[in-house]
Amino acid sequence: MLPLERQKKIIELLTIRKVMKIAELTEEMQVSIETIRRDINLLTRQGKIEKIYGGVKLVQSKFGESTIDERMFSQLEEKESIAQKCSEYIDDGDCIYIDSGSTTYQIAKYIKQKKKLTVITSSIPVVNELIHSDIEILIIGGKIRRNEQSIVAFDYLFNFSELNISKAFICASGITVEKGISDYNLEEANTRKKIIDLSQEVYVAADSSKFGKDVTIGISSLDKIDYIITDDHLPKDFISSFKEIGTHLILS
Incomplete structure (x- = not known):
């Protein structure tokens, strides 16, 4: 799976499950923890997700409209x-x-x-x-x-x-x-x-x-x-x- 496809899948999973642990994402995506961490770091820099204790979640819109992702x-x-x-x-x-x-x-x-x-x-x-x-x-x-x-x-x-x-x-x-x-x-x-x-x-x-x-x-x-x-x-x-x-x- 290409990086963009993995990142899109992470957004999709978080949209459904709201919060996920890194270990859960690793198992779901069937990739190494280092690969998931790279994807998470990129999505975090883009402002699409945020890290929380023990996992990650989608960034919630502050202005009423959610993102297209x-x-x-x-x-x-x-x-x-x-x-x-x-x-x-x-x-x-x-x-x-x-x-x-x-x-x-x-x-x-x-x-x-x-x-x-x-x-x-x-x-x-x-x-x-x-x-x-x-x-x-x-x-x-x-x-x-x-x-x-x-x-x-x-x-x-x-x-x-x-x-x-x-x-x-x-x-x-x-x-x-x-x-x-x-x-x-x-x-x-x-x-x-x-x-x-x-x-x-x-x-x-x-x-x-x-x-x-x-x-x-x-x-x-x-x-x-x-x-x-x-x-x-x-x-x-x-x-x-x-x-x-x-x-x-x-x-x-």
């Missing part, structure tokens, strides 16, 4: 189901936008066989997932946001007005009928606002835990969102409230 493995079954449903709305020849986020990242896994597809993205994991496929990839330029593994764009680095996006798949950390969709980071929110304005159809891909939350930065009211695709654990009161508005709610 943490979110990649939380509610994974629901996110994969949502992503697969999203892929059913993507046709050969489309030009689509895939947002940065743990749910929209999963979409990339289900579209590799599409023909003459163009993907515009700000997500480094999406680029890595599609890099060996035949899909045309356009990556938005700008500043790298390390915790999110995304690129937050600025007008002088990318000409948004020239994009011709048929379908945009957007993430959100909060969804309410009254306030619409919201997120934690201003720069990410600004990019999403511009993509929503430019796209012919807008899809929000978010698991059911995001409903009923209105977090730091407002992105858009629901009148600009055509579809919200979520998992089937969404409470019935949310489902009934969406029947009164124009945004279509789709359960995966």
Whole structure:
């Protein structure tokens, strides 16, 4: 197993088990204690994990939003189901936008066989997932946001007005009928606002835990969102409230 694969596996294990001893990681990964210690030291320097007495744990976010490494493995079954449903709305020849986020990242896994597809993205994991496929990839330029593994764009680095996006798949950390969709980071929110304005159809891909939350930065009211695709654990009161508005709610 390559170092990056081992480190990703360590994050995955800690996401599930919360705290692990070094001996447990050594046994789980089937490598020497020296190798595990090197991985732990690197992940600690990157700010992804922290050492505690007798073991290690994930670093908890201080500002409300967890890192993408943490979110990649939380509610994974629901996110994969949502992503697969999203892929059913993507046709050969489309030009689509895939947002940065743990749910929209999963979409990339289900579209590799599409023909003459163009993907515009700000997500480094999406680029890595599609890099060996035949899909045309356009990556938005700008500043790298390390915790999110995304690129937050600025007008002088990318000409948004020239994009011709048929379908945009957007993430959100909060969804309410009254306030619409919201997120934690201003720069990410600004990019999403511009993509929503430019796209012919807008899809929000978010698991059911995001409903009923209105977090730091407002992105858009629901009148600009055509579809919200979520998992089937969404409470019935949310489902009934969406029947009164124009945004279509789709359960995966």
